[in-house]
Amino acid sequence: MPDLLLVLFVVSLLPILLAWIGALCRVRQFGHLDNHHPRDQQSELTGVGARLQAAQANAWESLAVFVAVCVIAVGAEADLASLAPAAWGFLACRLLHPLCYVANLAWWRSGIYALGMAACLAIVWQSLSGAG
Secondary structure: OOHHHHHHHHHHHHHHHHHHHHHHHHHHHHHHOOOOOHHHHHHHOOOHHHHHHHHHHHHHHHHHHHHHHHHHHHHHOOOOOHHHHHHHHHHHHHHHHHHHHHOHHHHHHHHHHHHHHHHHHHHEEEEEEEOO
16 A cells, blocks of 8 residues: 555544544543533633644644545556655654644644645645656
8 A cells, every 4th residue: 555545544543533532631621521512512621622622623624635635646646655755744743733732832833734734735746746
C-alpha cells in the first residue's frame, strides 16, 4: 500500500481517538458521560477537555483537506511513493497538533497546523506538476 494511503488511514482515526479521550475528560469533569445530549455536555467542557474538543474538530477539518489531497494525487496518477515524505510530514504535524492544543501552546499549534497544510500543498503541487 502506498504510504500516502496509509497516512490517510491513520489520519482518519485521529478524530475518533480524540473523541474517546474527550469522553474521558467529560467523565472526569462531570462525573458521567451524557450520551443523550453529548454536544450539550461537550459545549460545557473547560480547560483540557475544551481544548481536546477543539483539537478533535480541527482533526476532522484537516482530514477533509487530506482526503482531497489524496484524491488529487491519485487522480493525477502521481508517483505516490515520491509523495511519502510530505505525507509522513503531514501525519507528524497531525500528531503534534493535539498535543500542543492540550498543552495550550497556541503559537506552536498554529505553526504546526501551517506546516501540515504546507505538506498538503506540496503533495498537490508535486501531483499536478508531474514531479510526484
